[in-house]
Amino acid sequence: MSAWSRLNRGETTIDFVGKRKRWFTISAVLLLISIASFAISGLNLGLEFEGGLGLQSPNPAGADVAEVRSALEDVGVDDATIQMLDDGEAVRITTKELDTEILEVAVDAVVDVTGAERAEISIEAVGPTFGALIARRALIALAVFLGVVVLFISWRLEFKMALAGLAALLHDLLITVGVYSLTGFPVTPATLVAVLVILGYSLYDTVVVFDKVEELVEIEEQKTYSEIVNQAMNAVLSRSLATSLTSLLPVGSILFVGSFILGAPTLRDFALALFVGIAAGTYSSIFVAAPLLATWKEREEEWQDRAEWVSRRAKSGRR
Amino acid sequence: MTRRVVGLVVVLAVAWGGLAALIAAGMTPRLGLDLQGGTAVVLTAAEGTDPDLLAVSVEIMIQRIEGFGQVQEPDISISGDNTVVVQLPGVEDEQRAIEAVGQTGQLSFRPVLAAFPGIIGPLAGTNTPNVDNQTGLTIEDDIYAESAYLLHEGSFQPEVLELGAAELEGDDVADAVPIFDTSSAVWAVSLDLTGEGAVKFADMTGEAASYPPGDPRRQIAIVLDELVVSAPAVNPSVQPGVGITGGRALITVGSAEDAQKEAADLALILRYGSLPVEFEISAVQKVSGTLGADSLQAGIIAGLLGLALVAIVLMVIYRSLGLLAILGLTVFGSLLITLFGLLGEWQGLTLTLAGITGIIVSIGITTDSYIVYYERIKENLRSGMDIEEAVELGFVKAYRTILTADTVSLLAAGLLYALAVGAVKGFAIALGLATLLDIFIVRAYTRRAVSLLAETPLGSGGWFSIEGAAK
Numbered sequence: 001m002s003a004w005s006r007l008n009r010g011e012t013t014i015d016f017v018g019k020r021k022r023w024f025t026i027s028a029v030l031l032l033i034s035i036a037s038f039a040i041s042g043l044n045l046g047l048e049f050e051g052g053l054g055l056q057s058p059n060p061a062g063a064d065v066a067e068v069r070s071a072l073e074d075v076g077v078d079d080a081t082i083q084m085l086d087d088g089e090a091v092r093i094t095t096k097e098l099d100t101e102i103l104e105v106a107v108d109a110v111v112d113v114t115g116a117e118r119a120e121i122s123i124e125a126v127g128p129t130f131g132a133l134i135a136r137r138a139l140i141a142l143a144v145f146l147g148v149v150v151l152f153i154s155w156r157l158e159f160k161m162a163l164a165g166l167a168a169l170l171h172d173l174l175i176t177v178g179v180y181s182l183t184g185f186p187v188t189p190a191t192l193v194a195v196l197v198i199l200g201y202s203l204y205d206t207v208v209v210f211d212k213v214e215e216l217v218e219i220e221e222q223k224t225y226s227e228i229v230n231q232a233m234n235a236v237l238s239r240s241l242a243t244s245l246t247s248l249l250p251v252g253s254i255l256f257v258g259s260f261i262l263g264a265p266t267l268r269d270f271a272l273a274l275f276v277g278i279a280a281g282t283y284s285s286i287f288v289a290a291p292l293l294a295t296w297k298e299r300e301e302e303w304q305d306r307a308e309w310v311s312r313r314a315k316s317g318r319r
Numbered sequence: 320m321t322r323r324v325v326g327l328v329v330v331l332a333v334a335w336g337g338l339a340a341l342i343a344a345g346m347t348p349r350l351g352l353d354l355q356g357g358t359a360v361v362l363t364a365a366e367g368t369d370p371d372l373l374a375v376s377v378e379i380m381i382q383r384i385e386g387f388g389q390v391q392e393p394d395i396s397i398s399g400d401n402t403v404v405v406q407l408p409g410v411e412d413e414q415r416a417i418e419a420v421g422q423t424g425q426l427s428f429r430p431v432l433a434a435f436p437g438i439i440g441p442l443a444g445t446n447t448p449n450v451d452n453q454t455g456l457t458i459e460d461d462i463y464a465e466s467a468y469l470l471h472e473g474s475f476q477p478e479v480l481e482l483g484a485a486e487l488e489g490d491d492v493a494d495a496v497p498i499f500d501t502s503s504a505v506w507a508v509s510l511d512l513t514g515e516g517a518v519k520f521a522d523m524t525g526e527a528a529s530y531p532p533g534d535p536r537r538q539i540a541i542v543l544d545e546l547v548v549s550a551p552a553v554n555p556s557v558q559p560g561v562g563i564t565g566g567r568a569l570i571t572v573g574s575a576e577d578a579q580k581e582a583a584d585l586a587l588i589l590r591y592g593s594l595p596v597e598f599e600i601s602a603v604q605k606v607s608g609t610l611g612a613d614s615l616q617a618g619i620i621a622g623l624l625g626l627a628l629v630a631i632v633l634m635v636i637y638r639s640l641g642l643l644a645i646l647g648l649t650v651f652g653s654l655l656i657t658l659f660g661l662l663g664e665w666q667g668l669t670l671t672l673a674g675i676t677g678i679i680v681s682i683g684i685t686t687d688s689y690i691v692y693y694e695r696i697k698e699n700l701r702s703g704m705d706i707e708e709a710v711e712l713g714f715v716k717a718y719r720t721i722l723t724a725d726t727v728s729l730l731a732a733g734l735l736y737a738l739a740v741g742a743v744k745g746f747a748i749a750l751g752l753a754t755l756l757d758i759f760i761v762r763a764y765t766r767r768a769v770s771l772l773a774e775t776p777l778g779s780g781g782w783f784s785i786e787g788a789a790k
Contacts, residue, residue, distance in 0.1 A: 009789075010694075010698060010701075051396075051397075081609045082609065083356065083606045083607050083609055084606065084607035085604045085606055086604050086605050087605060088607070124398055124402075125399060126396055126398045126399075127396055127397030128396070129394055133378070133741075134739070134740055134741040134742060137738060137740045137743070138743045141737070141738035144738060148730055149727060152727065152730060153727075156723055156726075189743070190673060192742070193743060193746045194676065196735065196743065196746065197676060197677070197680045197746070199731070200680070201680065201683070204727055204728060207727055208687070208720055208724050211724075215716070235698070236694070238694060239687075239691060239694040242632070242636055242690050243683070243686070243687045246629045246632055246683060246686045247680075247686070247687070249626075249632065250621075250625030250628075250679055251625070251679065253621045254618060254622060254625065254679075256621075257620070257624055267617065267618050270672070274679075274680075278683070
């Protein structure tokens with residue numbers, strides 16, 4: 001039988017729990033790279049957090065947002081925010097702090113594209129918009145949410161599942177932060193939203209997977225917890241793959257088509273976080289949360305007794 | 320069978336018909352600042368203003384806009400040394416919003432010494448300095464002046480009040496919220512004072528309570544700048560010399576038609592009354608979206624391409640069931656756009672990049688609801704159930720899973736909405752609405768559509784059927 005049809009019929013026999021050392025090693029390496037990158041180069045905070053420069057120029061040539069942006073990108077100033085004022089009569093550009101030489105070149109580029117006189121361009125420092133406030137409030141909301149979600153999952157499924165879910169969530173968040181740190185993409189309030197999305201998705205996915213474990217625990221009375229988790233994972237594998245495929249396709253399409261082909265860097269930053277996060281979310285539900293859960297549950301007396309009983313029975317069966 | 324067909328037709332008609340009606344009525348979703356632009360107000364403070372005070376003013380402005388309710392996701396930044404640029408997405412009542420943001424407003428509570436109802440003009444005994452002889456009102460008022468004549472535009476007719484020196488100021492107020500008192504059916508503002516404010520307030524109201532009911536000196540004037548915004552009288556039950564203790568008071572506004580708005584406005588003034596810096600509106604400009612039409616278009620094209628790929632994948636894996644899922648996604652999309660259109664019209668809800676992200680994610684989540692259900696059906700068929708049993712029992716179990724997972728999403732949406740601000744709030748609304756829709760569609764559409772499909776030739780037999788997908 002082909003791998004595809006085994007997967008489709010839920011008849012794969014991958015040992016998710018037994019091979020946990022392998023999965024944990026992969027995750028540990030990814031996490032180490034993320035943390036190291038974060039520690040060494042930190043994050044590139046966007047101007048909503050750090051402030052920058054504001055340029056205002058008249059626009060007699062009638063350039064549009066796209067033209068101004070590409071003129072700036074040509075001289076190496078990407079990630080600028082560009083706005084037309086009063087139906088295109090003037091243009092307002094906000095960028096991060098620039099070196100004097102680059103600023104000179106950027107002003108030249110703006111003059112070229114808008115047709116304004118150099119003297120008509122005003123430049124001033126711009127403080128951060130309330131990115132910090134958004135971030136602070138979002139973090140408070142996040143902390144409350146995590147508390148509530150632990151309670152909910154403990155009530156609906158069980159406490160150790162809530163903890164394993166949280167561990168997987170942290171794993172996904174760290175990896176996303178690592179990707180931002182490695183690529184140097186600017187972190188904006190929009191990024192924050194993307195991170196929240198990842199968080200929601202990661203938990204959602206873990207809940208679906210654990211729901212199956214819980215269901216099998218009630219049916220299978222002659223199996224160890226690890227065996228049950230393995231069986232559940234193999235049963236939901238085709239759902240996990242199908243779901244992550246259908247979730248990643250629109251995001252991936254925005255990432256590749258939207259930003260690399262049609263040229264929209266704002267979308268690129270955003271889609272990257274989502275893509276990495278959703279992929280990590282699917283991976284961690286199966287390869288981090290589930291083996292962790294099995295490891296914790298096997299330590300419980302009830303399940304240790306079950307494991308002993310199963311192995312005794314297996315031996316006597318052989319005799 | 321007929322009931323299921325009728326139910327299904329109703330759902331499809333509501334979703335598609337609703338969207339068509341919305342487009343016909345021109346009520347497409349309102350786009351946010353980043354997508355469509357809006358109005359920029361440039362506020363300038365005096366040269367050499369303390370940057371810290373400027374920062375505090377910006378925080379207060381943000382809270383004012385949040386309290387204003389009609390505006391979604393503004394953008395406020397300090398520019399240069401003394402300028403604040405406030406950007407608001409297309410607002411219904413633009414003028415009111417601009418005023419609310421820049422209003423300087425020094426808030427104070429002052430005792431009323433005398434009232435001159437209906438009189439605007441020269442007053443007896445106004446030979447005192449600082450009083451305009453034409454209007455009889457104090458000019459260049461100092462809130463600590465022993466006597467000042469200020470205008471009170473009451474709900475019935477304007478009056479001039481003579482006020483004593485201020486005893487409480489804006490920072491004595493801890494909180495103020497509009498409430499509806501159900502027992503007496505009136506709108507009121509519940510006022511909370513800080514520890515220090517509570518002591519001062521008790522002194523002030525204790526003094527006012529020593530005058531007989533009906534005496535203007537029982538009133539406490541709430542003054543914003545040089546205007547008395549409200550002058551409630553102390554309740555007859557308040558003990559003279561004791562006053563209103565505990566730092567909590569109720570200001571009754573009334574039961575008139577506009578009392579609700581009045582209470583809300585008063586609460587806003589009490590909460591964020593004073594900006595520490597005085598601003599002048601130096602420019603009001605129209606601004607374009609920051610994302611630019613090009614990015615938006617690129618995003619839409621890419622999104623549609625992504626959805627087309629999703630449709631192909633669903634058809635390949637789930638065959639005829641995949642087709643139902645695609646139809647269901649159009650129901651989901653139509654209802655969501657309609658909801659955003661209606662909320663934009665009624666509540667000023669705007670759709671930003673963050674909101675659109677919420678929707679993209681929710682497409683993933685609603686697609687997953689189909690996948691969870693379909694996987695159950697396949698599993699049931701392989702364990703030997705007949706097709707109708709597989710579909711019925713599969714729904715019960717899949718629904719349980721879907722509900723659990725959706726609850727997590729709803730919790731996230733609800734808490735983010737309640738606690739976060741700005742872009743995060745926009746995301747929370749989109750996620751919350753979409754998740755509720757998902758639960759609705761699973762019950763109203765998916766269940767009926769799948770059980771009907773199971774009875775047609777597309778249920779069993781052939782590559783494209785449900786049984787075909789399970790093999």
